[in-house]
Amino acid sequence: MPAISTAATSAIPSPTARPRRHRPAAGPVPDFDVVIIGAGSAGLSAALVLGRCLRRVLVCDGGAPRNAPSPAVQGFLTRDGTKPAQLLELGLRELERYTSVEVRTERVTAITRQGRHFELTAEGETGRSRTFTARKILLATGVEDELPPLDGMRELWGTGVLHCPYCHGWEVRDQPLAVHGQGKVVTGLALLVSRWSRDVIVCTDGPGNLTANARRRLRLQGIQVREEPIMRLEAGPKDSVQVVFEGGEVLARRALFLHAHQHQRTALAEQTGCRLTSKGAVWVDKNNQTSQPGIYGAGDTTPGTQQAILAAAQGAQAAICLNEQLTREECPK
Incomplete structure (x- = not known):
């Protein structure tokens, strides 16, 4: 994989730039605690919770969400009738106060496991690729409808x-x-x-x-x-x-x-060996972890009823599970 460019490296938060609440395991410190792939309701909700946990988070925004053609998001408490793009804009604005959270418009093209961590390759709007590392990954890429x-x-x-x-x-x-x-x-x-x-x-x-x-x-x-x-x-x-x-x-x-047939918006789950259900959703356990340790899922990517408010709730739940697992790893018995 290509080495991290100087420009990309300077944009990655320094491990010593923020106070640490726990001592990490011995070895190289990854660039991020969690990389969230997908910036819809699930991904942004997870980023909000993890930001409040002082976690170093990167959100990779791969494009418009599934509900982009919809005139409004309905049934979302306090946001009933809000346009999908406006809802996401509000979510991004809320993340600005959490300095440990970074959002980038880029598409993750590859994930490889490096021991207990992961190395990811992403392509930006200009087509230029960069690599970075993470302790955990949250797949919130959603699905596409087959009309x-x-x-x-x-x-x-x-x-x-x-x-x-x-x-x-x-x-x-x-x-x-x-x-x-x-x-x-x-x-x-x-x-x-x-x-x-x-x-x-x-x-x-x-x-x-x-x-x-x-x-x-x-x-x-x-x-x-x-x-x-x-x-x-x-x-x-x-x-x-x-x-x-x-x-x-x-x-x-x-x-x-x-009811349209659907398929996963990206092949990342399949490429990383995550188990899929008979309907093509990414299987997760009660802690939102996929069949691959360290890779989690939330939102329309996973089985269940598909609504923006439920995706946001699943993103928050996954974030809590991620933070607690990271904490267990940082505080060995």
Whole structure:
């Protein structure tokens, strides 16, 4: 790996620049106690807690979060209705008072274990790479949605096409809604969406692969099933959506919900040997540690319900677990 450049080295906090509360283990002192990969709700929340613990932290901001197309973050106490970019801006501003926390716009491209520590390689906005070391790593890189290859789906994502009724159901309540998908997934989602509207139509874009029991449950809730192939989605008035079937019929809906498939936003977990669940999430234990000692996970990267406020909570929890593990290592029995 390339050596640390002079410019990069000068930006790394000196191990003696701040008072130490505990004596570290013998050997070279890594550049950081924790490197957090990902600057969304989970990553910034973890950085805040670790900063308050006087930990030397680097946050690597690899780009816009998954909810960037969304008009607002909903259900986040004290921040309900805040735009995603504004929420992150507020989080970054809060970190400024914690001088042991550094945030950089760069993408981590490689992680290697060096004994009890890690060496990371990151690429900055200019394309220049640098390396640095850390005692622990927190993966908070999130996931990316795999949208169906349907014309108009990507363009309407976050406006007329929505992913979560808990995040957006209240805004489209009591209005005509559609749910896209097939099988058990669309059945469960449609029944859930019917909490917010009595006018829900399932659009399966071809055979729906629905069992007789699934059709019965949908019928009892007054949910119609349309199995005609869909030609495209179009924008309607006021951020609504229009489902255009192959026969030319247009179904006007206020919004269309779907559960999109997802994949990890980076391959770092897989490259470092972290165990993944059957659904592709990074497995973590009760202390937010992955199957690889010293590497932790939080937020949408890990299994569970995906909401900004839950990601922030998981980031805080992971930070507490990280600090306590570091403290145990610094205070041997």
